[in-house]
Each structure stands twice: as C-alpha cells, then as structure tokens.
Amino acid sequence: xNAPKQILxxxxxxxxxxxxxxxxxxxxRQLEATVHxxxxxGIPMTxxxxxxxxxxxxxxxxxxxDNQGALDKLxxxxxxxAKLGKAIVRLGDPRDAILQTAEELGADLIVMGTxxxxxxxxxLLGSVAEMVVRTSPVPVLTVRGxx
Numbered sequence: 800x801n802a803p804k805q806i807l808x809x810x811x812x813x814x815x816x817x818x819x820x821x822x823x824x825x826x827x828r829q830l831e832a833t834v835h836x837x838x839x840x841g842i843p844m845t846x847x848x849x850x851x852x853x854x855x856x857x858x859x860x861x862x863x864x865d866n867q868g869a870l871d872k873l874x875x876x877x878x879x880x881a882k883l884g885k886a887i888v889r890l891g892d893p894r895d896a897i898l899q900t901a902e903e904l905g906a907d908l909i910v911m912g913t914x915x916x917x918x919x920x921x922x923l924l925g926s927v928a929e930m931v932v933r934t935s936p937v938p939v940l941t942v943r944g945x946x
Contacts (some may be wrong), residue, residue, distance in 0.1 A: 815912030
C-alpha cells in the first residue's frame with residue numbers, strides 16, 4: 800500500500816473540521832501529499848414544499864459565494880503548513896458530495912472531523928462522518944474534536 804498523495808478534507812467551518820484540517824495538513828507535510836478542501840451547502844430534503852421554496856436559487860448562490868470566500872480564507876491561512884490544492888464548494892447532500900468530490904480529485908484518503916456524538920443526539924442528527932466511513936471506496940481517517 801502506498802502513502803496517500805491526495806487528501807480530501809470536508810470543512811463545515813466548525814472547530815471539529817478545522818482540527819481535522821490541521822491534522823491532515825501535518826500528515827500531508829510528512830507524506831508530501833496535497834490537501835484539498837470541500838465545503839457542502841446542504842439543501843434540505845423535506846416533504847414540505849414551502850421549506851424547499853425558501854431556498855431560492857439566489858439564496859443558494861449567495862451561500863455558495865459566501866462559503867467559497869470563507870473556504871479560500873481558511874486555505875490561505877494554512878498555505879505555509881503543507882501543499883494545498885483545490886478549495887471547492889458544492890451544493891447537495893454532504894455525504895454524496897464528499898464522496899463525489901473525492902472521486903473527481905482522485906483522493907486516496909479522506910480526513911474528517913467528528914463531533915463524537917452518541918446515543919439519541921447522534922440518532923437524531925445523523926452522522927455524515929459515519930456514512931462516509933461506511934460507503935467510501937478510499938480510507939477515511941476520522942479525527943475527534945478536542946474537548
């Protein structure tokens with residue numbers, strides 16, 4: 800097995816994902832790998848059409864622009880640590896968008912932050928990290944947030 804050369808880090812701008820990014824950058828520096836960032840603007844999929852209508856194209860476009868700016872700023876603040884590749888903002892379901900981006904970039908490792916929720920809070924909120932771990936064709940390293 801070869802060391803990873805293309806690492807994808809999903810970023811939701813939480814302290815957990817930033818901690819995972821820092822971990823991935825440290826790893827990438829040691830492995831001479833490139834780190835790519837992806838942020839996903841989630842579109843709620845509900846049975847209530849009025850909720851979906853609230854997410855107009857204009858609102859989604861603005862969220863995408865805002866998140867791209869924040870992602871670019873985050874990347875710029877860490878460029879001196881390791882080689883950074885693309886910073887991509889996607890629309891859709893985070894689980895699907897992360898896996899699709901990993902495939903498109905040829906990522907051979909995904910590094911994700913996890914909240915470490917258990918019990919009912921995890922059941923209610925779901926776990927993007929868990930679903931990515933279960934379905935990813937490439938290794939996924941989960942980094943638990945600092946307490």
